[in-house]
Amino acid sequence: MKRRAFVTGLGAVLAAPFVAHAQPVVIRRIGVLAATTPDVSAITGFREGLKEQNYVEGRSLLIEWRFAEGNEDRLTALAVELVRLKVEVIVTVATTAALAAKKATRVIPIVFTAVGDPVGSGVVTSLARPEGNLTGFTNLTVEATGKRLALLKEAMPSLKSIVMLNHRANPVSLALWDEARMAAARLSLEIRRVDVTDAKELQPSFRSIRHLRNIAVVLMPGSFLSVHRREIAKLSADSAVPVIGWDREWITAGVAFSYGPSNFDVGRRAVGYVTRILAGATPRDLPIEQPTKFELLINLKTTKALGLTIPPSLLLRADQVIE
Numbered sequence: 050m051k052r053r054a055f056v057t058g059l060g061a062v063l064a065a066p067f068v069a070h071a072q073p074v075v076i077r078r079i080g081v082l083a084a085t086t087p088d089v090s091a092i093t094g095f096r097e098g099l100k101e102q103n104y105v106e107g108r109s110l111l112i113e114w115r116f117a118e119g120n121e122d123r124l125t126a127l128a129v130e131l132v133r134l135k136v137e138v139i140v141t142v143a144t145t146a147a148l149a150a151k152k153a154t155r156v157i158p159i160v161f162t163a164v165g166d167p168v169g170s171g172v173v174t175s176l177a178r179p180e181g182n183l184t185g186f187t188n189l190t191v192e193a194t195g196k197r198l199a200l201l202k203e204a205m206p207s208l209k210s211i212v213m214l215n216h217r218a219n220p221v222s223l224a225l226w227d228e229a230r231m232a233a234a235r236l237s238l239e240i241r242r243v244d245v246t247d248a249k250e251l252q253p254s255f256r257s258i259r260h261l262r263n264i265a266v267v268l269m270p271g272s273f274l275s276v277h278r279r280e281i282a283k284l285s286a287d288s289a290v291p292v293i294g295w296d297r298e299w300i301t302a303g304v305a306f307s308y309g310p311s312n313f314d315v316g317r318r319a320v321g322y323v324t325r326i327l328a329g330a331t332p333r334d335l336p337i338e339q340p341t342k343f344e345l346l347i348n349l350k351t352t353k354a355l356g357l358t359i360p361p362s363l364l365l366r367a368d369q370v371i372e
Contacts, residue, residue: 080113080131084143084272090296091142091162094316119276121145128153138326143272144220147172158332159183160322162315165190165221176337184332188310190270191224195232197293197308201265202236209263210239216273217244225269259288266292278302300346310340344368
């Protein structure tokens with residue numbers, strides 16, 4: 050018994066220094082403010098980036114998730130809520146979310162994603178030298194607009210007209226529209242813009258063009274249309290009008306084409322900026338980054354249903370073709 054007591058006591062003594070010097074786990078707290086739903090690519094990529102950086106939600110990181118789900122009027126209140134919770138960093142998805150966070154705080158660092166025109170929309174004043182408390186990632190939405198029109202023309206050689214579908218509150222709609230008009234002129238395409246205010250206007254918008262031939266719809270990127278992507282895909286099928294979106298989620302929803310930067314990749318990369326800020330960097334230390342990966346996606350099942358025959362050259366260039 051004495052020997053057992055001695056061994057037990059010795060073990061306690063040997064273990065004591067390790068217990069005494071054990072470092073407490075520091076739980077960092079960040080906020081995520083998205084104008085969209087939780088299932089968009091940027092959020093999925095952000096979650097993947099957290100895993101890659103060995104963050105464990107609820108253990109090493111506490112995340113306050115806030116989703117406006119397309120109702121952008123809620124963003125201001127959600128941003129103020131995150132500020133009151135005193136999060137250390139706010140990550141935003143969509144231009145409207147970045148603007149709401151900027152309005153809510155000039156102190157808490159903000160890392161934005163899915164912002165099409167950071168300077169033109171007033172999110173920052175410079176890409177190379179962001180001022181104040183914001184930095185992040187542009188998805189070059191405006192610059193990719195002309196490429197979407199060109200891809201449609203290649204996929205549909207008989208294409209004559211383009212309809213640009215837009216949500217009226219889209220803060221980058223003017224820049225998108227200007228880019229689209231220039232691209233349409235180069236491609237000898239007629240173009241018009243249809244603005245919707247709410248979901249009730251989507252069906253009439255498609256109904257008004259379903260009788261037209263050699264026409265396609267280009268979606269002007271924004272959180273409202275993203276939230277209603279499944280409805281838009283159904284309207285496209287019912288109206289027999291091809292649609293091109295801007296991210297992978299559109300293809301999985303059922304539209305014919307998608308072209309744009311990988312918002313999944315951008316969301317994943319945003320975690321690196323969050324990590325650097327938590328380690329002491331300031332937003333002005335981190336220049337605005339551009340996407341490094343663009344994706345052309347084709348839903349072959351949808352194109353066949355629409356009666357389209359996609360040129361082999363375009364299929365070979367596609368990053369993914371869904372059968």
